[in-house]
Amino acid sequence: MAGRTEAPARASYEVIIVGGAIMGSSTAWFLSDNADFDGRVLVVERDMTYESCSTAHTNSCIRQQYSTELNVRISQFAADFIKNLRRYLGGDERVPELSIRSFGYLYLADNEGFADILRSNREVQIAAGAATQLMTAEEIRAAYPFYNLDDIVLGSINLVDEGYWDGSTVFDWLRRKARENGVEYIENEVVAIERAGGRVTGVRLKSGERVACGQLVNATGPRAARTAAMAGLELPVEPRKRFTWIFRAEKPLDRDLPLTIDPSGVHVRENGGGTYLCGCPPDPDPAVDPEDFAMDHARFENHVWPILAARIPQFEAIRVQSEWAGHYALNTFDHNAILGPAPELENFVFLNGFSGHGLQQSPAMGRGTAEWLTYGEYRTLDLSPFACERIAQNRPIVERAVI
Numbered sequence: 001m002a003g004r005t006e007a008p009a010r011a012s013y014e015v016i017i018v019g020g021a022i023m024g025s026s027t028a029w030f031l032s033d034n035a036d037f038d039g040r041v042l043v044v045e046r047d048m049t050y051e052s053c054s055t056a057h058t059n060s061c062i063r064q065q066y067s068t069e070l071n072v073r074i075s076q077f078a079a080d081f082i083k084n085l086r087r088y089l090g091g092d093e094r095v096p097e098l099s100i101r102s103f104g105y106l107y108l109a110d111n112e113g114f115a116d117i118l119r120s121n122r123e124v125q126i127a128a129g130a131a132t133q134l135m136t137a138e139e140i141r142a143a144y145p146f147y148n149l150d151d152i153v154l155g156s157i158n159l160v161d162e163g164y165w166d167g168s169t170v171f172d173w174l175r176r177k178a179r180e181n182g183v184e185y186i187e188n189e190v191v192a193i194e195r196a197g198g199r200v201t202g203v204r205l206k207s208g209e210r211v212a213c214g215q216l217v218n219a220t221g222p223r224a225a226r227t228a229a230m231a232g233l234e235l236p237v238e239p240r241k242r243f244t245w246i247f248r249a250e251k252p253l254d255r256d257l258p259l260t261i262d263p264s265g266v267h268v269r270e271n272g273g274g275t276y277l278c279g280c281p282p283d284p285d286p287a288v289d290p291e292d293f294a295m296d297h298a299r300f301e302n303h304v305w306p307i308l309a310a311r312i313p314q315f316e317a318i319r320v321q322s323e324w325a326g327h328y329a330l331n332t333f334d335h336n337a338i339l340g341p342a343p344e345l346e347n348f349v350f351l352n353g354f355s356g357h358g359l360q361q362s363p364a365m366g367r368g369t370a371e372w373l374t375y376g377e378y379r380t381l382d383l384s385p386f387a388c389e390r391i392a393q394n395r396p397i398v399e400r401a402v403i
């Protein structure tokens with residue numbers, strides 16, 4: 001935490017959002033934009049530099065290739081939101097016009113089992129209106145001659161609304177517009193959550209103040225389970241380290257490199273100007289402290305680079321330019337969002353567990369959470385399948401296209 005703390009202006013708020021990064025700010029903005037909501041909103045953020053949150057370490061990509069219709073719909077809304085950011089934010093001329101750099105995600109299957117998963121995922125995606133194409137190794141080679149595809153039996157790609165987008169600009173504007181609409185942001189840390197009679201009554205801040213609330217939103221990313229525990233709730237969300245490297249190729253590719261998901265689990269994509277971005281998890285992949293940002297330098301030399309060079313022989317000659325470690329808030333139950341009220345504490349609202357796809361889900365999740373806080377129901381996309389009851393009932397939302 002940056003060290004300074006700010007006091008809230010009031011002793012009580014209708015909604016307190018704990019965590020002011022992309023999820024907290026998306027919710028804050030959608031709430032403040034809803035004429036049916038006229039309560040006061042406080043966002044408590046422990047570090048206004050945002051330098052250790054997941055949002056600051058993201059790869060900022062969006063895909064439509066999911067295994068469930070609901071996740072496809074969530075990404076469709078995200079794409080519309082990104083491409084029409086100015087209109088969504090009230091037509092404000094200061095808001096830039098954004099686009100998606102749609103180089104696509106290319107999933108590569110090296111066995112018939114995974115090829116069948118890609119085939120059945122495509123059915124779901126096509127039915128939901130996505131433009132997924134299956135490609136044989138020969139078709140991939142014709143479109144992208146730089147790959148070595150000797151072991152590949154099938155690929156799957158979508159070149160519409162799938163690729164890179166400018167997440168940090170969207171985050172900046174959501175935060176700025178929420179504040180301009182009257183949402184109060186303070187730098188402080190929630191250190192305790194008070195409850196009475198099956199309801200959250202308020203929070204205690206690191207600086208000592210107690211602040212009362214009508215509803216509380218847990219938007220604390222990799223720290224979500226700690227925040228839930230303050231209210232006596234369990235949440236299967238763990239901080240898991242994910243490494244990213246940006247490298248320059250001595251001989252850049254002659255066309256855009258799709259975000260390629262190698263069967264090994266390494267992914268690599270276009271980053272512009274002859275540079276490329278790649279990433280992978282550690283092995284083993286334990287829960288870590290959310291302040292642990294140590295890099296494993298050997299992971300690139302010994303694992304990632306050989307895989308890249310085998311898949312794209314032109315990547316024999318590359319030089320790492322920058323690297324970082326960030327944290328997924330990994331939902332260990334089913335790698336999907338956990339959303340909505342806690343059954344035993346219904347004014348405690350989860351907005352957690354986004355694993356590797358929270359940036360692109362933030363428009364739909366913020367909108368949905370704001371609807372829940374205002375109406376007690378989802379009014380646009382029905383996000384109730386993400387309710388945490390599915391965990392106790394052992395009904396995972398199976399997502400077979402995780403990266």
Ligand SMILES: Cc1cc2nc3c(=O)[nH]c(=O)nc-3n(C[C@H](O)[C@H](O)[C@H](O)COP(=O)(O)OP(=O)(O)OC[C@H]3O[C@@H](n4cnc5c(N)ncnc54)[C@H](O)[C@@H]3O)c2cc1C
Pocket residue numbers: 018019020021022023024044045046047050052053054055056057058059060061062188189190191219220221222223227242243244279325326327328329351354355356357358359360361
């Ligand atoms: C390497 C990497 C690559 C990724 N790539 C993609 C991608 O390409 N596409 C995609 O869609 N997603 C991607 N993601 C995931 C995405 O970045 C996250 O899902 C998303 O940023 C989560 O946002 P959040 O607001 O939930 O959490 P965070 O950004 O972590 O924010 C949580 C906030 O809560 C604050 N906080 C925590 N505890 C407290 C407390 N007690 N009191 C006050 N404040 C508190 C923290 O300071 C923090 O600012 C990636 C993630 C990583 C790590």
